[in-house]
Amino acid sequence: MNYDERLQHVSVMGAAGKMGSGILLLTAVEMADLSLKPENKGKSFVLNAIDLSDEGLAGLMDYMRAQVLKIAEKKTVWLRSVYAGREDLIENYDIIEQYINDVMRIVRPTTAMEVAYRSTLVFEAVSENKDLKVKLLKQIDQNNPHKTWFFTNTSSVPIHIIENEAGVQGRVLGFHFYNPPAVQKLVELIVTPNTTAEARQFALDYAKAMGKVVVPSNDFAGFIGNGHFMRDALHGINEALELAKNRPLPEAIYMINKVSQDFLVRPMGIFQLIDYVGVDVVQFIMKVMNPHLQNEDLHSDLLDKMMELGVKGGQHSSGAQKDGFLKYEKGAVVAVFDPTKQTYVNITDFQAGCDEYLGKLPEAFVPWKNAVKIKDKDAHFGPYFAAMKTMNTPGAAIALRYGRNSDAIGRKLVADKVAHNEQDVNTVMLTGFFHAYGPINTYFN
């Protein structure tokens, strides 16, 4: 079965979810482009969009149409050559409409998972629950005569456990997109010792066709991305708790968030990132990873407390940020949650005092959105953090500890053989988390 044949009958499980919808979009476009190749004329291409929610599937189809329209508008020059033989398609408008039809006619939204019994490739993007994943894969495999391949989007469950428990030896691999899949360039690829070379090669070809950057990760819970993020988040939480010994917790959270964003020149502070991913998701991933770790306790009482109080973060369906550790107004942070009083405290109440306590940024400071564009990162960040080392302020001290810890997490991922090398760790953090510099560096020595 070659690449095109493999992609003739595909199912996406959890298609209406945040990750599933992106995977569906990318796969639908790739399949449609294959279907338009002259040698594939007359062959059928089917992409099942499977989800439990009827409402979710209706919204999914709206999302698909709107996104495919945008994609078509960007590649009209190429589409005109694809449809050169269609005398009835004359204007760009005609060609774009036809392409949307050609993508959408492949996609079959349904709540019935039985349709996956005919697929030769199944993407699994259901919620991060090992038992659910295993149950679905097992059921599909037992009813599917094609020895189908399973690409799971799990961000934390070891693949070999899914493989063994579902009984799909050699036919499952981790294909971990970053959120949102249609935009984020990074894919973590995780194989087990049994995964066939053919499946791995297909995964690489498929990722390349979608313009993704593939980083291979070994099969350890959390892989590279969450392996770094979860430990980094826990460090941030613990730094805040340490600060909170002498000040109110909301102020401590504000300060650690500021240090991790501004002092470390990251796209967002660590508490904002936890809110973005979802307090519930972070807690869950830590829970999934923790049993697989030795000499390490990846767990936070503070996260548990937030969950008990129902403060979860995450996003509204519109993409707007829900309140979590922090409260947002039009995307800007305006207040910090106080778990003791169970209310949000406005940052204007304490911001000036906290900023003064942390101290100034080094003079060479460049905000993250400009720093990412700097070509010679070492030439900028080397002197920037060197200057920070000469500053005798609490902010500089916290930032330097943070940077050293982030570096240590990265090196540990390599030492533990989760990542093949330091470069892969840095690529994941640069590409998947949009950091301006890799966590493994020489700035914090």
Added chain:
Amino acid sequence: MRRKVYMTAGFNTISMGTGRKEFNPKKSRPGLEHYIKEAGQGVVSQIGGAAHIDETVVGNFMAARFNKQAHLGGFAGLIAHELEFKPSLSVEGACGSGGLSLISGIRSVLAETAEVVLSLGVEVQNTVKAIYGADILAGAGWFANRKKGHAYFFPGQFSDRAGVYYEKYGFDYARKGMCRWFVNAMENARLDPTAQEYHNTVEDLEGLYNKMKPNGASFVDHLNVLDCSKVSDGASGIAIVSEEGLKRIGISKADAVEIVGFAQLTRNITLDPPNPVEVTTIKMAAAAALRNAGISIDQVGTIETHDCFSIAGLLAVEALGLAEAGKGAEFVAAGHTSRNGSIPMNTTGGLIGWGHPTGGTGVHQAVTIWQQLTGKAGNAQIMLNPQKPYGLSINMGGDDVTVVAIVYKRG
């Protein structure tokens, strides 16, 4: 000319689109009605009221598709109630529609059916994304050729011309001239507050141009986006009057330009251009207009030419006889067409710099010439050689299909 014809009281709206600070593609913007009204009233306020106007002509290309609106002559009454129940019509010749609006007014005055004509040109194009705008503008070509044409149809047509020019005369040689054409356009536009590129602050224009290599995978093979005019919303208006008309509106000859020659020629739209590196219709129309005026190109002090693409600017330089075939790039690169050169062209930025609201462009050209010859061009004013008291405008519709050439003289 059987009768003296003048133009005066020109007015331009801002050419709105990308490049202007106030332009936001996500927010709603003024429509067709606003632009017609603003340009019309801009002229009316200079001529002592709309009651003086005998006739209105609106040049427009494709409002029927950009704005789902045809029948633009009907909007005269929106400018001023005095224009209602008077003659008003719309004319169309693709991007040459503005020029046809001028010609129509000139003819009415010559025919003595009007003493004062309000000539307008308008287009509002930011209603659709560029990829669909390309479909609409392709209507300036023969629809039977649309299928085999480029996604960006007109850039594709002129890209083909540029490709032949490169092949014949050399890529680097040609690009040098085209680069200078672009730089001149930006520098001139920065001097006119109504220009689309008025807010342009790029320091190294030449460096920017040279960095952007033509890329057929994303756009067209032989042009980059800086070689092209932008998508614009805008309108222009001017009064076309007889001597009696000038008296009626109380404007002296010194504040007007005299129309001393004109030509309007049209090539067969179903045929390819006879020579890809020559704008043949422009060549013939300009020669006819100069002949009618009884002057030679050497007596022309400033020219507005239809540079929808930089290559069209170079080809016009050659068609007008300012340089021999193949020497246009060199002529432009040497600075002859810049604002301090021997023959300043497109002194408020032309289509690439000022903007190209397609149906409005022909009228905008006349307004610029009127401003320059009467000393009303503000910061964009050029020093005119007293030995060269004439101006020339070349407005083109389609790929050198409909051409309007007009010769102006200080009043």
